[in-house]
Amino acid sequence: MSVILKEVLEIEKTILRNLYSLYLHDLSKFTSMIDIGVDGSFEYESLDKFWDIDGLSPYFIILDGSIIGFILLLERPFLTKENDLGINDFFILNKYKGKGLAAKAAVKLFEEKQGHYFVMQVIENKRAVSFWKKLYQELNIEINERQELIDDEQCLIQTFKI
Structure with a gap:
């Protein structure tokens, strides 16, 4: 199974918007900051800015020609501080979770984009915390980790160099 990353084009915005709604639905279990909108969807208000602001780079995760996440x-x-790169959001459709595909996507990203990274997880999202810790161990990535309160949510932040 071949995983590739493809930069999301502005004409593919609707696809990304739909995936973001699913992602935010998943995250709503772990934070009080995310609620469903009056239209019945979870909306990421800043999505339209991805193509207007340099340095916001959305990528589809593609498996055998099908989009499975972003x-x-x-x-x-x-980014203007000490980190060159930050993984802000990382999503795999439920159907594809637990198959090693997220790890393949992360490895592909690290191969294509090297530098000082930061990754953040809401501490209550134990699956995400476990995923990242396991990935760092498997790839022998030395991390610096700290806890921080961000938007009233306790978060783990890891920094590392690839």
């Missing part, structure tokens, strides 16, 4: 990568010039 990554929102933060890059320079959007």
